[in-house]
Amino acid sequence: MICSKTIKLATTGILCLAGAASLSAQFKTDQEFWNQAHIRKTFEKSYEIRSKVEPDLTEEEQVLLKGVITMVTGDPATGIQPDKDKALRAILDALAANPDATAAFDFIAANFYAEKGDLKNAIKYYDSATKKFSSFLRAVRNGAIMKVKEGKYEAALKDFTKAIELGAKDTTTMGLLGLCYVNTGKYFSAETAYREAIVLDPTVKDWQVGLAKSLLQQRKYEEGIAVLEQILVDDPENDILWSSAANAYLGLEDAETAVAIQEIVDRLGKSTPESLVFMGNIYMSRSLNDLALEYFQRAIKMDPKQDPEVYVAVAETMTARGTYDQATKIISDIEKSFTNNLSDKDQLTLLRLEAQIGLATGGGEKVIPILEKLIERDPMDGQALLLLAEFNANKGTTDGYSRADLYFDRATKVRAWEVRALISWARSYVSRERFGKAIPLLERVQVIDPQDHIGRYLDQVRKVYIASQGL
Known part of the structure; x- marks a missing residue:
């Protein structure tokens, strides 16, 4: 009989090995992200056996798992070549035969799918593993990582929080938790998570960039600038970071520095x-x-x-x-x-x-066809109607005034332009000394949108009108 502890250790190794690709985040290619030291270190730690956060296996499940491990790693002694697809089929067949089989099988299937880049199935099996064994830490955590890759930040946030409750407190968990907070608009919480991730590993630039972003979103410009300057020491040609710093200085109302920084970006040719x-x-x-x-x-x-x-x-x-x-x-x-x-x-x-x-600029006659075209496309274009009205009114001719009144009238029927059209029409009448026509238009303005300066103007027009009538 195979020793239970040996199987569990082997299980941990195969699960972590198969799940390597699951740690790819959205801001790097899969290979680049996996090759980062902090990611590999996190997976290496998961070789440890933690009985309270790992599901048990029956003797029959241990035997099946040993066969799956052999399919994945191969066996030089017998000439068996590694075949992960065959290993996945064996696990899926076992789950089909017994849906209540150990959560470790679901986890293995999830990791195989994650390695293939099949996020949908990876998440499906990580979630089924945690349903069977709710304190299955690695299933919760890896499921959260897959949800980050798929852009499901709210769901990932919930899983990362649970993973931390179960004991996860590594730099990757805290850093990706910060990423989830940023993408859900919780910038203060993001700041806290990123600071924790940086304490655990101050060499990861992604977490420093995330911290800077969370600070800038909270308008903590000086702190954000300090973080950006620290990153730029090691990455002086990063135009995105320079532009972020420029925006931060603009937030501090330091336009001079903001301009100077953007000039640097321009000179870098970026x-x-x-x-x-x-x-x-x-x-x-x-x-x-x-x-x-x-x-x-x-x-x-x-x-x-x-x-x-x-x-x-x-x-x-x-x-x-x-x-x-x-x-x-x-x-x-x-x-x-x-x-x-x-x-x-x-x-x-x-x-x-x-x-x-x-x-x-005095090109009125040339503009008329443009305005008429606008009105042809949209008969309720209040701005075009008003411009035509004012242009014709400014001609100072009988025909011009007649056309202006038609356009003014049409403009007043466009709700968004009604007040402006009424005021402009009234002023046109005043310029023609037709004060009696201007008064009701201004009174209508005061009913629709009372304004002190229009009220004073209305009083003046009334006085002039009374004087002109000899009353």
Whole structure:
């Protein structure tokens, strides 16, 4: 008869060996992650026998397990070659014949599936192992790791917590627990878990990066910067870490340092569209408009398949700030680079911006076809209706006023633009000295959206109207 302790030790060895690939995390390739010293060290520790967290085996199960071990390792003496697929089939056949067989069989099957990269079945059998033997520590822990790989962070969080209750307190468990907390928005808990993981093994960069992220998400910028600077000593060309540091300094309202850091990333030749937009936004906020334009244009050219929405927003900001030359160039670049990637919404937004810029720079007549096109595509485009109304009103002719009143009236029927259209229409009437027409429009504004400055304006118009009527 095979000694129970010998079988248990052998079981531990085969289970850990088969489960090697199960420790791959999502931020590295399987081989790279497994080759890390802290991962191998964790698995080596699991060779120890822990009777309270391991299921027992019957004599019959011990015999079957010995055969499975032989299938996995091979036997030079008899010429038997390793065959893990055969070993897996033997375990599955045993479970099919007796679903209540030892949880160790479920665990072995789970590890074999994990090694194959079959996360769904790996999780299935890890979970079935823990259902049979709830304190099966390695099944709980490995199941949690597989759930991290599959992006099921809430479920993994629950399993890691249970694994810690059962005695797991290694650097990988605590580090991946931190990763789960980060991905579920629990940044304070993530910070605690990562700090514990780093205490257990301060050489693992992944945990340091995770700690920095959890600190920055809590707006603990100075602490986050200190961690990032420590990592950058060993990895000075990591553009992601430099960009994170730049964002942290921006959080501290230190734009000068943030800009300097992003310039380092740029000089390293590792700029991304995101980092270039970051620079453009900083320079635009400081009214260095030509420099901002340069970075935005470089970002656009870098990847024609990127989402153009961020650049449409940039064009909107430039137009609102009155930097029409730069806005015009950005709009042109957007239309050229993202011809087939612009949504209807973005196309309409760009048309409106072109219209606004044209009106503001004296190109009114050229803008009319754009505005009419906008209204043709959307008869309830309040902004286009209002721009047409104001353009016609500014002509100062009878025909212009007549057209303006039609567009003003249509604009007031668009709820989102009603108040602005009423105010603009009233001012148009005041400029024509038709005070009696302006008063009810302003009164309607005060009913819909009372505003002190409009109330004062209404009082002035009333006084002028009374005086003009000789009352």
